[in-house]
Amino acid sequence: MTTAAVTADGRPVKAKPATMAQALGRALRDSMAEDPTVHVLGEDVGTLGGVFRITDGLAKEFGDDRCTDTPLAEAGILGAAVGMAMYGLRPVVEMQFDAFAYPAFEQLMSHVAKMRNRTGGAMPLPITVRVPYGGGIGGVEHHSDSSEAYYMATPGLHVVTPATVDDAYGLLRESIASDDPVVFLEPKRLYWSKADWSPEAPAAVEPIGRAVVRRPGRSATLITYGPSLPVCMEAAEAALAEGWDLEVVDLRSLVPFDDETVAASVRRTGRAVVVHESPGFGGPGGEIAARITERCFHHLEAPVLRVAGFDIPYPPPMLERHHLPGVDRVLDAVARLQWEADS
Amino acid sequence: MTVQELPGAAAYRPTPPPAWKPITDPAPLLPDPEPYRVLGTDAVADADPELLLRLHAELVRGRRYNAQATALTKQGRLAVYPSSTGQEACEIAAALVLEERDWLFPSYRDTLAAVARGLDPVEALTLLRGDRHTGYDPREHRIAPLCTPLATQLPHAVGLAHAARLKGDDVVALAMVGDGGTSEGDFHEALNFAAVWKAPVVFFVQNNGFAISVPLAKQTAAPSLAHKAVGYGMPGRLVDGNDAAAVHQVLSEAVARARRGEGPTLVEAVTYRMEAHTNADDATRYRVDSEVEAWKAHDPVRLLERELTERGLLDDAGIEQAKEAAERMAAALRERMNADPELTxxxxxxxxxxxxxxxxxxxxxxxxxxxxxxxxxxxxxxxxxx
Structure with missing residues (x-):
């Protein structure tokens, strides 16, 4: 995936440090430039450029009709997007924060997720719902929820979450181009993470539905996504000192779920830990652990463990570091993978 | 014209005294003091006799359709049927005021409107038969899927109408909802969006008195549901929902207004649900027979028939002819619904x-x-x- 980037006329392009926020904004811009049916709508997305500035410049470049400040009502925004999609547009909705997306749940569950199915395929809804999610930015109450479990439990939705700058651009482009509705979860604490990246020649990435091994290893597999990927990468580096060579799998999409890549990795390593911020009870980790057990039981040297947020409402910002899975907690879980049986 | 250049969107920006903004004048948006009527009033003189006869034939057919669908439920051919008996004037008028390119957004009680718009009754009833969720291609007929979660189809109508206007298409969306649905948040959000965007939408509330068992008095403290329009900056119209000519006229005017680019209208039609909520409901638990009887005297089919016969536009033979046509529709529907659907x-x-x-x-x-x-x-x- 790290082939040298070139421009359309074949000249090499120098990649420069870019943030995930910039890559997301560029993905919106390029999608709108390429396809006149792409419309962005949400709260403060126009003149202000969004509270995270992801939509900065879109209203100026494409006009208020293409990037629209809506009234402050999430069900209305998503409901209107449904009607726009019914008429052939390709709306991209911005929910301002994870917890502010909840008023739109009925539209999402009863209509967005079901329209293709309930019309026998006659009326798919190509809607992308962008949701900044997760904690770690010192947000006060209602600004740091991990809401992915609700979405992944709803058949009909794709649930996509990037963890790298390349993926932020590539997965958002693909989400907008998809004829299925996508809940696009943006890890807000990675908005300002940087990587070398070229807007003129963004790197091609694996398609939605494919997990990617971010770090190959032999001892155990860390399975994660979005905001917890950097945590797992750091843990894997630290684990070398303990003699563990950890493989890190970035899921990139919870739906579709890449059973193949996950199972292949766990069969190789024989041990697995799932890491996410979302509360553990009823969270994605339980589903993932069950799928691994169903597929890899005879390869497992230890039970699949989970490192997750506590089963509590998201804590106040001064306490969030105790809640969020960190490197130490990941390493503690790795230590509990019954290594003594090997010796 | 961009959204933000629209007069409606630009008009309201608070300013300090002494030059206060806003300065309010709700009067132009307020509904008539009483539901507007045509039949039995002077206004009927302006009504097109051809239209009245068409409405009559459709009402008779609609009444028969409701009876047939109810019978099919009793025979186990439909899982459930929310009847629009007594509300046929609303159902028919909603369908007839639209052009072919326009869109209808029905609720689950509005299969008759879909049929009156030309949809095959079997396709309209497929959801209620239960072999699939939607029996037709919404884009082919420009009829949105029958919507069960209350008022959630209203924002769809707004978005669709908005999209059509952005594309420069002359398309109006008419969205149907009941009195209970006006309490839902989506009703509020849809009306607000439509007014801000000046979307070519008509919100058509059939106030049939009950949300299953809950009477209107427990639903709202508003003087009328049409009054709610004022808060959104759109006109509210109040109409006798059993007067087919009046409903047709008021909806036509609202559609024409939307088509002219003047924005949405909220229309409240006062009517009555003559049957229980569905076949699974028992209306005797929450309303008295005398109330139902009183509404029978104001039946939409009888009102129109009286008008047409008094004016010599319709005779017994004409009535018989309408009934026979309705009977043929019912017989065909019965026969086709008696065949087991193929399950896949x-x-x-x-x-x-x-x-x-x-x-x-x-x-x-x-x-x-x-x-x-x-x-x-x-x-x-x-x-x-x-």
Missing amino acids: PMDLFTHVYAEQTSQLREQAAALRAELDAEQDHDEHGPEAGR
Whole structure:
């Protein structure tokens, strides 16, 4: 995936440090430039450029009709997007924060997720719902929820979450181009993470539905996504000192779920830990652990463990570091993978 | 013109005294003091006799359709039927005021409106038969899927009308909702969006007195549901929902207004649900027979028939002719609904996503195996395949 980037006329392009926020904004811009049916709508997305500035410049470049400040009502925004999609547009909705997306749940569950199915395929809804999610930015109450479990439990939705700058651009482009509705979860604490990246020649990435091994290893597999990927990468580096060579799998999409890549990795390593911020009870980790057990039981040297947020409402910002899975907690879980049986 | 240049969107920006803004004048937006009527009033002189006769034929057909669908439910051919008996004037008028290119957004009680718009009654009733969720292609007929979660189709109508206007298409969306639905948040959000965007939408509330069992007095403290329009900056119209000519006229005016680019209208039609909420409901638990009887004297079919016969536009033979046509429709519907629908279990997995996920492929294979085993068992007995 790290082939040298070139421009359309074949000249090499120098990649420069870019943030995930910039890559997301560029993905919106390029999608709108390429396809006149792409419309962005949400709260403060126009003149202000969004509270995270992801939509900065879109209203100026494409006009208020293409990037629209809506009234402050999430069900209305998503409901209107449904009607726009019914008429052939390709709306991209911005929910301002994870917890502010909840008023739109009925539209999402009863209509967005079901329209293709309930019309026998006659009326798919190509809607992308962008949701900044997760904690770690010192947000006060209602600004740091991990809401992915609700979405992944709803058949009909794709649930996509990037963890790298390349993926932020590539997965958002693909989400907008998809004829299925996508809940696009943006890890807000990675908005300002940087990587070398070229807007003129963004790197091609694996398609939605494919997990990617971010770090190959032999001892155990860390399975994660979005905001917890950097945590797992750091843990894997630290684990070398303990003699563990950890493989890190970035899921990139919870739906579709890449059973193949996950199972292949766990069969190789024989041990697995799932890491996410979302509360553990009823969270994605339980589903993932069950799928691994169903597929890899005879390869497992230890039970699949989970490192997750506590089963509590998201804590106040001064306490969030105790809640969020960190490197130490990941390493503690790795230590509990019954290594003594090997010796 | 961009959204933000629209006069409605730009008009209201608070300013300090002494030059206060806003300065309010709700009067132009307020509904008539009484539901507007045409039949039996001077206004009927302006009504087109051809239209009245068309409305009559459709009302008779609609009444028969409701009776037939109710009968089919009793025979087990429909899982459930929310009847619009008594509300036929609203259902028919909503369908007839639209051009072919316009869109109708019906609720679950509005299959008759869809049929009056030209949809095959079997396709309209498919949801309620229960072999699939939507029996027709919404884009082909420009009829949104029958909507069960209350008022959630209203924002769709707004978005669709907005999209059409952005594309420069002359398309109006008419969205139907009941009195109970006006309490939902989506009703509020849809009206607000439509007014801000000046979307070409008509919100058509059939106030039939009840949300299942809950009477209007427990639903709202507003003087009328049409009054709610004022708060959104759109006109509210109040109309006798059993007067087909009046409903047709008021909806036509609202559609024309939307088409002219003047924005949305909220229309409240005062009517009455003559049957229970559905066949599964027992209306005697929450309303008295005398109330139902009083409404029978204001029946939409009788009102129109009286007007037409008094004016010599319709005679007994004409009435008989309308009834016979309705009977033919009912007989054909009965016959077709008495055939068992073909069930396609494997389609359960076909339209969840554009492309099946690996998980759905696995589950589809599992169901396929179950179905094959069932068939094997049916054909060869319990020892088959062992």
